[in-house]
Amino acid sequence: MLWIKLGWRNLLRNRRRTFIEVLSIAGSVLLAVFMNNLAVGSYDQMVNDGVLMGSGHIGVYNSAYLSMRKTELTVNAPPLVGALEREPSVKAVYPRLQVPALIRSSRDSRNAVVVGLDFDRELNSNPLLRKDKLVEGSYPSSDDAKEALMGEILARELGLKVGKKFVIMVQGSDGKIESSLFRISGIIRTNARMIDAGMVIAPRKVIGSVIGKPDSAHEIAVILYNHRHIEKVLPAIRAIARTQPEADAFRWQEAMPELQNAIKMDRVGFQIMVMFMYLIVGIGTINTLLMSVMERTREFGVIRSIGLNKKGIRKIVLSEALVLATVGVTLGMALGIAVTGYTSVKGIDYSFILKDQGMASTLIDPIIYSAWDWYSMSVIAGGMIIIAFAASIYPVHYILKTGPAEAMRKY
Amino acid sequence: MEAIQLKTVVKNFREGEHVVHAVNDVSLMLEKGEFAALAGPSGSGKTTLLNLTGGLDRPDSGEVLINGISTKNKSDNELTELRLRHIGFVFQAYNLIPVLTAYENVQFVLQIQGVPESEHRGRIMPFFRTLGIEDLKDRFPTQLSGGQQQRVAVARAVIGGPTIILADEPTANLDSETSKNLLDMMRKLNEQDGVTFLFSTHDPMVIDRARRIIRLRDGTIQHEEFKE
Numbered sequence: 001m002l003w004i005k006l007g008w009r010n011l012l013r014n015r016r017r018t019f020i021e022v023l024s025i026a027g028s029v030l031l032a033v034f035m036n037n038l039a040v041g042s043y044d045q046m047v048n049d050g051v052l053m054g055s056g057h058i059g060v061y062n063s064a065y066l067s068m069r070k071t072e073l074t075v076n077a078p079p080l081v082g083a084l085e086r087e088p089s090v091k092a093v094y095p096r097l098q099v100p101a102l103i104r105s106s107r108d109s110r111n112a113v114v115v116g117l118d119f120d121r122e123l124n125s126n127p128l129l130r131k132d133k134l135v136e137g138s139y140p141s142s143d144d145a146k147e148a149l150m151g152e153i154l155a156r157e158l159g160l161k162v163g164k165k166f167v168i169m170v171q172g173s174d175g176k177i178e179s180s181l182f183r184i185s186g187i188i189r190t191n192a193r194m195i196d197a198g199m200v201i202a203p204r205k206v207i208g209s210v211i212g213k214p215d216s217a218h219e220i221a222v223i224l225y226n227h228r229h230i231e232k233v234l235p236a237i238r239a240i241a242r243t244q245p246e247a248d249a250f251r252w253q254e255a256m257p258e259l260q261n262a263i264k265m266d267r268v269g270f271q272i273m274v275m276f277m278y279l280i281v282g283i284g285t286i287n288t289l290l291m292s293v294m295e296r297t298r299e300f301g302v303i304r305s306i307g308l309n310k311k312g313i314r315k316i317v318l319s320e321a322l323v324l325a326t327v328g329v330t331l332g333m334a335l336g337i338a339v340t341g342y343t344s345v346k347g348i349d350y351s352f353i354l355k356d357q358g359m360a361s362t363l364i365d366p367i368i369y370s371a372w373d374w375y376s377m378s379v380i381a382g383g384m385i386i387i388a389f390a391a392s393i394y395p396v397h398y399i400l401k402t403g404p405a406e407a408m409r410k411y
Numbered sequence: 412m413e414a415i416q417l418k419t420v421v422k423n424f425r426e427g428e429h430v431v432h433a434v435n436d437v438s439l440m441l442e443k444g445e446f447a448a449l450a451g452p453s454g455s456g457k458t459t460l461l462n463l464t465g466g467l468d469r470p471d472s473g474e475v476l477i478n479g480i481s482t483k484n485k486s487d488n489e490l491t492e493l494r495l496r497h498i499g500f501v502f503q504a505y506n507l508i509p510v511l512t513a514y515e516n517v518q519f520v521l522q523i524q525g526v527p528e529s530e531h532r533g534r535i536m537p538f539f540r541t542l543g544i545e546d547l548k549d550r551f552p553t554q555l556s557g558g559q560q561q562r563v564a565v566a567r568a569v570i571g572g573p574t575i576i577l578a579d580e581p582t583a584n585l586d587s588e589t590s591k592n593l594l595d596m597m598r599k600l601n602e603q604d605g606v607t608f609l610f611s612t613h614d615p616m617v618i619d620r621a622r623r624i625i626r627l628r629d630g631t632i633q634h635e636e637f638k639e
Contacts, residue, residue: 306494
């Protein structure tokens with residue numbers, strides 16, 4: 001306790017300098033905590049939406065489909081869907097088709113992706129089908145109807161409106177070109193150009209019939225009750241998938257590597273930023289401690305003369321570093337928790353800068369909510385304490401290189 | 412056994428191109444319980460000799476022994492330990508730690524020595540009463556007069572039970588009344604507990620009370636005087 005008492009009181013000798021350094025540490029911790037939790041929150045949202053729109057927590061595919069993406073590489077959906085739905089850990093199962101197509105109107109034609117899904121299953125879960133995305137019209141009246149939702153930009157470019165007809169031309173599973181007439185039931189606006197200008201959503205069975213495989217699916221997205229159970233559940237899902245020789249099960253990270261990579265890149269960028277921030281704070285802390293120590297060179301000479309050895313001198317300087325870091329980290333963490341608490345409920349609306357809300361094959365919700373990443377927060381706090389300790393090394397070296405007599409003589 | 416022994420000790424300092432012979436081939440022996448003073452004009456080597464005696468500085472040649480223990484080839488930590496266990500220092504400028512109270516400044520030595528905290532009060536307060544500063548124990552150095560600070564410094568110097576006290580101009584910043592009182596207390600410690608005192612001083616009051624006066628000039632001992 002002596003060392004902590006000394007450390008605290010020595011820091012209070014120059015309150016302004018100590019206050020500025022504490023603010024610097026606290027500010028860095030606040031920034032790191034807030035930005036980390038906001039980033040993790042955005043990753044969680046991206047993964048949640050990506051998983052619901054895309055492969056699910058675990059996706060069942062034809063083994064070759066993920067690498068080749070050919071229309072004919074499907075699985076037979078009904079038996080797999082039934083078996084998957086009976087798995088206790090499985091919350092929902094979404095079979096889908098994804099077919100590159102030419103969309104033709106009387107005015108023009110465009111390339112697009114036709115997504116075939118079961119509206120009765122996905123109406124209340126798929127981010128693409130959220131009510132706020134449907135800007136005109138309605139959803140297809142049934143899963144057997146030749147009706148479709150179209151992206152707003154695509155519809156405008158083709159000169160189409162709700163109720164108008166258009167043709168979907170695809171390559172069938174036998175390699176022949178097939179076409180079918182559909183009616184637009186609704187227009188969607190997601191603010192993601194890849195969707196608004198390039199997607200049509202129609203009932204899966206109808207699209208399956210167009211390509212010649214009415215009960216097929218390119219992707220069966222399996223949604224779990226708990227995303228942390230992916231590894232635990234994967235073997236069972238895989239066993240079900242492999243009841244069809246060509247099928248297999250994949251984690252979402254394997255099925256949607258672009259999403260995984262986008263998150264990883266962002267994470268690395270953030271970690272580099274935090275490293276530089278800590279480096280700058282470390283330099284500031286060295287300066288604070290060094291100035292504090294230099295002003296007390298004579299005093300340290302006296303302390304050594306009365307019998308405090310080098311280890312004791314280190315403890316004095318270290319205790320100052322520890323007090324500085326503890327106060328700064330505590331303040332920064334408290335502020336970080338307060339800001340995270342607020343933004344985890346209210347969120348931050350990025351729509352003013354996020355013009356295109358599509359990324360890595362998923363939608364980005366412009367309102368980002370912070371998440372509670374306690375592990376990273378403790379690493380941030382611990383890292384700053386370590387930086388403070390490291391910052392005390394040079395000041396200790398400085399004071400110890402001067403002998404006690406010289407210290408008392410010169411200063 | 413001699414409390415302090417210096418054998419042909421030399422210490423030089425370089426000031427730019429110029430070499431200063433601060434202590435020049437000095438040999439000295441102090442018995443246990445002596446009350447001695449190093450006297451001489453400024454620059455005669457008094458403080459340097461005191462620092463060498465206390466292990467605060469290392470001689471360029473020669474040997475220093477404290478209670479028979481040679482300081483030659485001792486590491487910094489070993490010298491520090493020697494000071495902690497055997498030597499107490501009283502400085503001209505008091506040199507109390509400003510962020511610790513009077514009590515805590517003295518307690519600091521006991522904490523470094525590893526004395527259990529339960530024993531601190533019992534050891535410190537008798538000294539404070541002897542020195543007449545028991546009411547000042549919770550004050551910080553800036554709240555004390557020069558004389559009071561020096562008495563706290565004396566308490567700090569003796570609390571660890573040293574056998575030798577080295578005092579560098581302890582009365583330099585004190586008025587005569589305070590100086591007299593301080594010296595009388597030190598004399599009492601010397602006579603009652605057998606603590607060896609070696610002063611570095613200009614002060615006639617100190618010289619007057621010393622039983623042995625070692626006169627220095629230009630880093631060498633000119634002569635010594637012994638009193639009964």
